Amino acid sequence: MRRAARGIHGAGLWRTPHRTRPPRLFERVQICRTVACVNLAVTAPDRLSVRSVPIPDPGDLISRLPDPAALAWVRHGEGIVGWGEAARVTLPGGADRFAAAGRALGELFGAAGVDDRVGVPGSGPVAFGGFGFDPASPDSVLIVPRQVLGRRGGRAWLTTIGEAPDPLALVRPPAEPSSLTWNDGALPAPAWQAAVAAAVRRIRGGALGKVVLARDLAVRAAEPIDARVLLRRLAARFPGCYTFACAGLVGATPELLIRRTGGDVESLVLAGTTARGAGPAGDAERTARLLASAKDREEHAYAAEMVRDALAPLCAELHVPDEPEPLTLPNLIHLASPVRGRLAGDRSVLDVVAALHPTPAVCGTPTPVAAELIRELEGMDRGRYAGPVGWVDARGDGEWGIALRCAQLDGTRARLFAGCGIVADSDPAAELAEAQTKFGVMRYALQG
Numbered sequence: 001m002r003r004a005a006r007g008i009h010g011a012g013l014w015r016t017p018h019r020t021r022p023p024r025l026f027e028r029v030q031i032c033r034t035v036a037c038v039n040l041a042v043t044a045p046d047r048l049s050v051r052s053v054p055i056p057d058p059g060d061l062i063s064r065l066p067d068p069a070a071l072a073w074v075r076h077g078e079g080i081v082g083w084g085e086a087a088r089v090t091l092p093g094g095a096d097r098f099a100a101a102g103r104a105l106g107e108l109f110g111a112a113g114v115d116d117r118v119g120v121p122g123s124g125p126v127a128f129g130g131f132g133f134d135p136a137s138p139d140s141v142l143i144v145p146r147q148v149l150g151r152r153g154g155r156a157w158l159t160t161i162g163e164a165p166d167p168l169a170l171v172r173p174p175a176e177p178s179s180l181t182w183n184d185g186a187l188p189a190p191a192w193q194a195a196v197a198a199a200v201r202r203i204r205g206g207a208l209g210k211v212v213l214a215r216d217l218a219v220r221a222a223e224p225i226d227a228r229v230l231l232r233r234l235a236a237r238f239p240g241c242y243t244f245a246c247a248g249l250v251g252a253t254p255e256l257l258i259r260r261t262g263g264d265v266e267s268l269v270l271a272g273t274t275a276r277g278a279g280p281a282g283d284a285e286r287t288a289r290l291l292a293s294a295k296d297r298e299e300h301a302y303a304a305e306m307v308r309d310a311l312a313p314l315c316a317e318l319h320v321p322d323e324p325e326p327l328t329l330p331n332l333i334h335l336a337s338p339v340r341g342r343l344a345g346d347r348s349v350l351d352v353v354a355a356l357h358p359t360p361a362v363c364g365t366p367t368p369v370a371a372e373l374i375r376e377l378e379g380m381d382r383g384r385y386a387g388p389v390g391w392v393d394a395r396g397d398g399e400w401g402i403a404l405r406c407a408q409l410d411g412t413r414a415r416l417f418a419g420c421g422i423v424a425d426s427d428p429a430a431e432l433a434e435a436q437t438k439f440g441v442m443r444y445a446l447q448g
């Protein structure tokens with residue numbers, strides 16, 4: 001596929017004009033309105049005043065986060081982190097939640113006064129966000145931080161909304177979670193295996209081809225859990241994953257739902273999994289078995305085909321590999337399909353997210369049948385687990401992952417999530433073991 005030079009100035013979907021009227025910042029107003037079928041709440045000053053400036057390399061981004069309400073999207077030390085809250089958009093749910101979020105941000109960013117002296121994806125106004133997996137889940141949120149620190153390709157920048165920036169400081173490492181007590185979530189292990197067996201029967205009966213079933217674990221600590229400890233551990237242990245935090249959802253996902261950089265889009269489809277082997281020979285043997293596994297290939301094919309079908313109408317060029325390749329992580333090996341394309345028209349990254357979610361990597365095929373079976377068998381609300389998580393800027397550029405290998409923090413408590421793709425040949429005991437390995441990511445983040 002021919003790739004055009006990367007445009008860092010996208011189509012300017014949301015224009016950010018300079019205004020002369022002085023901003024009345026931090027005079028908080030609560031605007032509640034109905035957009036299509038979604039009741040949306042925007043908490044924001046009437047106009048954002050945004051300034052991005054180049055800065056010397058700040059080094060590790062996560063160690064600059066000044067408080068536990070951390071916002072982060074970091075991979076291999078690059079990305080953006082944010083803190084403070086200049087604006088928040090909350091979406092109680094609805095199939096229309098991505099479009100409603102885009103319209104709300106369009107208004108906020110379109111009315112902003114912007115002085116962007118950096119001009120790269122992620123500079124200027126940015127919103128971090130996470131969307132509920134299920135349209136019925138009331139959990140979608142977008143947060144425009146008061147400060148954003150960015151670092152990519154040898155450049156670094158600081159964005160400030162409102163008052164003069166607080167000076168950047170290295171923050172004393174926060175306290176690690178202690179006295180953890182663990183409990184089952186909605187389904188104990190035997191009940192979850194029974195749910196997997198029920199799904200296999202439904203699949204063999206011809207109702208659907210694939211469903212992804214997840215379970216949750218509950219943990220409690222002696223003191224409120226600080227997201228920054230978890231982020232630091234995850235980024236160090238899983239540098240190739242996207243370490244993220246948004247409104248208490250913290251994790252390290254290997255799965256890139258979509259990155260939009262100007263007209264270019266990229267995705268990394270993952271489905272089909274095995275645990276790491278013992279040493280290089282063990283890994284090689286596991287990788288060969290994974291690549292040859294008809295069950296894992298089938299799981300993967302559903303996901304890759306759906307991503308192709310969803311992106312094709314949006315793209316002038318699209319390349320989806322014919323065969324998956326192995327992706328080796330510190331704990332697991334996945335089947336992976338790196339997808340690249342060029343958008344046909346002016347579409348923000350949120351438009352593309354809307355077209356892709358939920359992929360069969362987290363839901364199943366056919367989507368409506370799988371979504372209904374998930375509601376029937378899992379016995380829980382996934383919240384923002386398995387939903388899109390990431391960031392979007394005023395150009396419509398951004399990066400969104402699928403929120404996997406994550407936990408939702410709530411004071412002294414956290415809920416961990418892990419799921420597995422189920423097809424006709426799935427074995428409930430093997431799926432439970434795979435889910436346990438996936439939980440290991442956040443167990444490590446919490447326990448060290």
Ligand SMILES: C=C(O[C@H]1C=CC=C(C(=O)O)[C@@H]1O)C(=O)O
Pocket residue numbers: 212214255270271272273299334360361362404405417418419420421422438
């Ligand atoms: C649903 C999860 O993983 C998905 C992504 C990659 C591989 C998967 C699998 O092989 O089952 C899942 O589809 C999860 O980690 O909770």
